[in-house]
Amino acid sequence: MCPFAQRTWIALEEAGLPYKLTEVSLYGAGGKPKWFLDLNPKGLVPVLVIDGQPVAESEATLDAIAELAPSLATPTPSKRQQWRDMLEQRLIPVGKAAVLNPSSKNMAALRVVIAEWEAKLRERPGKGHFLCGEALSIADVSAVPFWSRLQEEMDCVGAEEFPLTHEWLAACRAREAVRRTQMSSWWWWW
Ligand SMILES: N[C@@H](CCC(=O)N[C@@H](CS)C(=O)NCC(=O)O)C(=O)O
Incomplete structure (x- = not known):
């Protein structure tokens, strides 16, 4: 639903890279899940995890995807x-x-x-x-x-x-x- 997260999702689809998408409840009761805050203490989606390393900020995720799929650069x-x-x-x-x-x-x-x-x-x-x-x-x-x-x-x-x-x-x-x-x-x- 988030345009910043949609950026990352489109890039992964365009790149044809295998990925797993996990939705995060940002505004539900109980607050943001701890596993998510551990990945991005700012609590913002998207977060892209590549080989265990989290990349926050949607523009940075696009740069990371373009490194793996240079046709998108x-x-x-x-x-x-x-x-x-x-x-x-x-x-x-x-x-x-x-x-x-x-x-x-x-x-x-x-x-x-x-x-x-x-x-x-x-x-x-x-x-x-x-x-x-x-x-x-x-x-x-x-x-x-x-x-x-x-x-x-x-x-x-x-x-x-x-x-x-x-x-x-x-x-x-x-x-x-x-x-x-x-x-x-x-x-x-x-
Ligand atoms: N600068 C960030 C902005 C991301 C952003 O604002 N995401 C919103 C959803 S559209 C969010 O996670 N909001 C949660 C909050 O504000 O607590 C990026 O480009 O990734």
Whole structure:
């Protein structure tokens, strides 16, 4: 249900790596389970355990998965960072504000961010279906849970207004790995 955990789950599916998924009751009576807090004292999902070593923070889990499945890596670290900055500094905070309070000011700010994403897609050398070209990478995986939630709830990425973003999101959401991790109910990201 959590978009950060969905990132890790999509990446594992895309990588075709064997894994075992354990859901954690975060807000149930009795608090978080001790085994989980032992893995991540911050008490946040996801935690990816590789050969007994826990990796917390969803972006770090994506980097760890891309090391095991290099086809998911971005062509350069700087491309990874650019898209990550767009998400962390722009879409995630501005999207959150718009969801919490869909005032005309917050919705206008969200449209500005979508236009920035669109412009960045337009600038890509060689284009391709995904953020870093023809192949889906962890840059796409990182972004899709957040964009999917916004699109599902607010229908904010119109095909006419934002054709490249619309097409990119549809290409991501059509992936089998994304479909498998799509829950009928989900959380926002706070
Ligand atoms: N920065 C973290 C954020 C993860 C996060 O906020 N997860 C939420 C669920 S969507 C959580 O575990 N919340 C539990 C809590 O706040 O106690 C990451 O990228 O992994």
